[in-house]
Amino acid sequence: MSKLESEGLAPASETFSGAGVALPVQRHHHYSLLTAHDKVLLALMVGIPLFVFVILIWITTLASIVLSFTDWQLIGNWHWVGLDNYTQMFTTYPFFWTAVRNNLLWLLFFLGFATPMGILLAVCLDRQLRGGWLYQTIFFTPVVLSLAVVGIIWNLQLSPLAGNGFIDSMLTGTGLVAPANAPNWLGESTPLFGLPFPFPPLGMISVLIVASWRHIGYIMVLYLAGLKSVDPALREAAAIDGANERQTFFHVVFPVMAPINRVIVVVTVIEALRAFDIVWILSHGKEPLQLLSTLIVSNALSESSLIGFGSAIAVFLLLVSLIPIIAYLTRVMRSED
Amino acid sequence: MTATTFAGRRTMAHTARRRASRIGLHVFLSVLAFIFAWPLIYVLYLSFRHYGEIVLNLNGPFSLPDNGLSSLSLDNYTYLINNADILSYFWNTVVITVPAVILTLFISSMVAFAISKYSWKFNLLVLMIFTAGNLLPPQVIVIPLVRLFYAIPLFPPLSDNGLLYDQTIGVILIHVTFQTGFCVFVLSNYMKTLPKELNEAAMMDGAGVWTIYSKVILPLCTPAVAALAVLESTWIYNDFFWSLFLFQSGPKRPITAALNNLNGTYFVDPTQLAALSVMAAIPTVLIYLLLQRFFVRGLTLGAAKG
Numbered sequence: 009m010s011k012l013e014s015e016g017l018a019p020a021s022e023t024f025s026g027a028g029v030a031l032p033v034q035r036h037h038h039y040s041l042l043t044a045h046d047k048v049l050l051a052l053m054v055g056i057p058l059f060v061f062v063i064l065i066w067i068t069t070l071a072s073i074v075l076s077f078t079d080w081q082l083i084g085n086w087h088w089v090g091l092d093n094y095t096q097m098f099t100t101y102p103f104f105w106t107a108v109r110n111n112l113l114w115l116l117f118f119l120g121f122a123t124p125m126g127i128l129l130a131v132c133l134d135r136q137l138r139g140g141w142l143y144q145t146i147f148f149t150p151v152v153l154s155l156a157v158v159g160i161i162w163n164l165q166l167s168p169l170a171g172n173g174f175i176d177s178m179l180t181g182t183g184l185v186a187p188a189n190a191p192n193w194l195g196e197s198t199p200l201f202g203l204p205f206p207f208p209p210l211g212m213i214s215v216l217i218v219a220s221w222r223h224i225g226y227i228m229v230l231y232l233a234g235l236k237s238v239d240p241a242l243r244e245a246a247a248i249d250g251a252n253e254r255q256t257f258f259h260v261v262f263p264v265m266a267p268i269n270r271v272i273v274v275v276t277v278i279e280a281l282r283a284f285d286i287v288w289i290l291s292h293g294k295e296p297l298q299l300l301s302t303l304i305v306s307n308a309l310s311e312s313s314l315i316g317f318g319s320a321i322a323v324f325l326l327l328v329s330l331i332p333i334i335a336y337l338t339r340v341m342r343s344e345d
Numbered sequence: 346m347t348a349t350t351f352a353g354r355r356t357m358a359h360t361a362r363r364r365a366s367r368i369g370l371h372v373f374l375s376v377l378a379f380i381f382a383w384p385l386i387y388v389l390y391l392s393f394r395h396y397g398e399i400v401l402n403l404n405g406p407f408s409l410p411d412n413g414l415s416s417l418s419l420d421n422y423t424y425l426i427n428n429a430d431i432l433s434y435f436w437n438t439v440v441i442t443v444p445a446v447i448l449t450l451f452i453s454s455m456v457a458f459a460i461s462k463y464s465w466k467f468n469l470l471v472l473m474i475f476t477a478g479n480l481l482p483p484q485v486i487v488i489p490l491v492r493l494f495y496a497i498p499l500f501p502p503l504s505d506n507g508l509l510y511d512q513t514i515g516v517i518l519i520h521v522t523f524q525t526g527f528c529v530f531v532l533s534n535y536m537k538t539l540p541k542e543l544n545e546a547a548m549m550d551g552a553g554v555w556t557i558y559s560k561v562i563l564p565l566c567t568p569a570v571a572a573l574a575v576l577e578s579t580w581i582y583n584d585f586f587w588s589l590f591l592f593q594s595g596p597k598r599p600i601t602a603a604l605n606n607l608n609g610t611y612f613v614d615p616t617q618l619a620a621l622s623v624m625a626a627i628p629t630v631l632i633y634l635l636l637q638r639f640f641v642r643g644l645t646l647g648a649a650k651g
Contacts, residue, residue: 042463046554050463053455053558054471057525064490064522065478071489129377132370139371145637146378149385152633152640153626154583156601160622161384164391164615172615174387221381226644233645282482284586289605301484308488309590319488326485333480337473 069326075319082313093320104321107300110287113208114216114299115280122220123276126227131257133228134235144232148225155222159289162218166193166290196296211290211297219286223279227272234268235261270339277332281325300325392620393417421620431600431624438599440513441588442581445520449577450570452521453528458558461533462544472533479526487590490519494591511593519591520581528573531646535569536562572643575636579629600625 042050076093080086097104129147133140150158167173168190175193179185194211238261246256262269284301291297293306300321308318398416425431456475460468494510501507509515539562547557563570585601592598595606604625607613633640 043553049554050459053459057452057456058471058474060518061475061478061522061525064493064519065481065486065526066474068486068489068493069481071493072485075489129374132374135370137367137370137374143374143378145634146382149630149633150381152579152583152629154585154601154604154629156583156585156604157622157626160604160618161388164388164619165384221384225381229641229644233641278480282484284482284484301482304484305487305590309491315488315492322485322488325482329480329482329485333477336480337477340476341469341473 072319072322072326075315076323078316078319080315082315086316089316093317096317097320097324101317103295103298103303106296107298107303107321110208110212110297110299111280111283113212114219114283115277117216117220118223118276118280119273122223123227123272125220126224127231127272129224129228130231130235133232144228147228150222151225151229153222155285155289158218158222158286162214162221162290163194166214168192168194194290194292194294194297196294209296211294215287215290215297218290219283222286223276227276230272230275231265231268234265238264271336274332274336274339278329278336281329281332300328388619389623391616392421392623393419394616395420396614396616421614421617422624425617425620425624429621431621433596434598434600434603437513437597438582438601441516441520441599442578445517445524445581446574446577448517448521449524449528450574453525454532454563454566454570455558456525456529457532457536458562460529461536462557462562472529475526475529477526479523479530483523483586487586491590510591511597513597516587516591519587520584524577524580527647528577531573531643532566532569535566535646539565568642569646572639572646575632575639576643579632579640582629 077088077090078086079089079092129143133144137143153161164172165174168176173193176185176190180187180190185191191210193214196209196211242260242264243256246260251259282301283299284305287297287299287302288305291302293311298306304318304321304325306312307314307321394417456471459465460471491510494515495508497509498507499509499512499514503514504512506512509518543561543565544557547561552561582599583601585599585605588598588602589605592602595603598606604621607618607621
């Protein structure tokens with residue numbers, strides 16, 4: 009509070025005025041307009057929510073770091089174990105690297121397929137097609153569904169259980185595939201006859217397709233809004249110069265959309281790291297299908313209570329997540345200046 | 346003369362090409378739209394069928410109703426409503442979502458107002474703290490958060506077990522906190538676009554901070570607040586991560602978490618599961634169809650800056 013008073017509260021407009029010389033006088037002028045009561049009120053308006061936010065989000069983040077250096081398991085004594093959890097995570101715990109691979113795969117699949125697909129749909133729908141709103145509504149509907157619902161809906165497509173999954177029932181029902189050979193779309197086996205570790209299990213590929221089902225519509229809407237804000241004069245100019253639609257998009261529209269493109273890449277990276285629900289629901293606990301986020305929870309909260317070990321995985325996820333978060337914030341900060 | 350004909354022919358060829366490309370585009374989009382809609386169409390169809398019919402029929406879910414349309418019914422829905430306590434789970438969702446959305450918008454609009462309308466050394470830092478926190482994967486903080494909720498004492502009527510853990514109020518609290526991060530970001534960007542003269546004029550008229558917030562700035566933010574209300578209602582309704590790990594007991598959980606529990610069990614009638622997921626999907630799909638504009642605006646407001 010004392011800091012607040014000493015700085016004074018002037019309307020934000022002045023920081024943007026850039027009139028360096030006139031500033032101090034102006035500041036003082038407006039400063040006097042705020043009563044002590046107003047200043048206290050403003051401090052409370054920010055202070056109370058900030059306090060709760062810092063405790064629940066940032067202090068718990070720090071607590072994860074502290075817990076990762078312990079062997080706490082909820083019952084019995086706990087000790088400081090230094091980097092033991094991390095050593096175990098990196099060396100003897102086999103599912104950590106599987107999860108890292110799956111997260112990487114998620115990122116590559118989204119950056120290489122789902123996000124470009126969303127952009128492509130946005131570009132198609134931006135052409136004022138008849139019935140365009142209907143396409144847009146259909147493509148976006150999966151985004152508004154709870155992942156719990158998405159999980160059930162896709163389980164009813166992919167489940168290998170006879171009578172439960174549509175795809176296998178169709179394959180065996182029409183006689184295309186013998187019931188014994190019906191693929192387990194949510195299984196751990198690799199589709200190409202047991203290729204070694206780096207190749208993803210079939211279940212992971214299915215999960216990625218389900219995740220894309222939601223991600224494509226999301227990106228489409230973000231990008232469509234960006235496209236609508238592009239100055240039509242630019243396109244007209246390109247058309248007059250004889251550019252076709254493809255050339256116009258890649259050489260005129262896409263470069264103008266640079267800020268949106270960056271946002272979309274960051275959103276994609278963050279989504280790939282935050283992914284949890286779909287895997288949690290569809291993997292049914294199969295280890296080869298896990299992500300870092302689900303490993304944290306299964307180690308520390310659901311199946312066992314390895315608080316220390318789970319926290320070490322959480323810290324790893326935190327450090328990786330900070331890369332896109334900082335990249336994003338740096339952009340925001342730059343546009344503030 | 347010849348030049349005009351030539352140009353005319355060129356335009357005709359051009360139009361024909363354009364029309365062909367339009368048709369191609371429609372074919373592409375229709376096929377894709379069908380693939381997108383298929384799982385939804387199927388689950389809706391399945392929800393009206395009878396398990397017995399699917400099992401007896403060798404083709405399983407692929408089969409058509411045997412007795413024509415007569416075998417389709419609302420039986421699964423009536424069964425679930427009468428036997429599975431579905432309405433109480435829906436009520437749990439309402440009890441979490443409504444207060445959480447209102448509190449989130451109230452709190453974040455105050456924070457956004459204070460940091461966007463008054464210059465203060467820490468404005469940017471405060472914005473960073475909220476925005477960055479909102480972008481963190483929730484799994485990074487969930488372990489200590491569960492312990493923290495166990496450690497915070499809370500007394501009746503706020504809590505029936507003396508803790509913040511396993512309480513509706515605890516789940517509301519974490520929703521409000523997490524979502525405030527996003528809403529502060531969106532609303533402060535929005536408020537910065539409002540003309541600064543409004544603030545100054547109100548101050549000259551002797552209006553206090555609270556009056557400026559509630560009578561001048563907040564009414565002008567109605568478009569952004571409405572968009573966020575739609576978006577946040579959907580997100581909080583859809584959540585099941587927090588309710589899975591911050592509730593211990595089943596009866597307090599919202600519909601989404603209850604749904605997930607059922608999904609884990611293997612011996613569930615798929616037609617009932619389908620009906621259940623249709624019921625859980627209806628509120629958000631309805632909100633989306635009715636308020637599509639708000640939805641899209643809310644999402645784009647969040648990404649506009651960058």
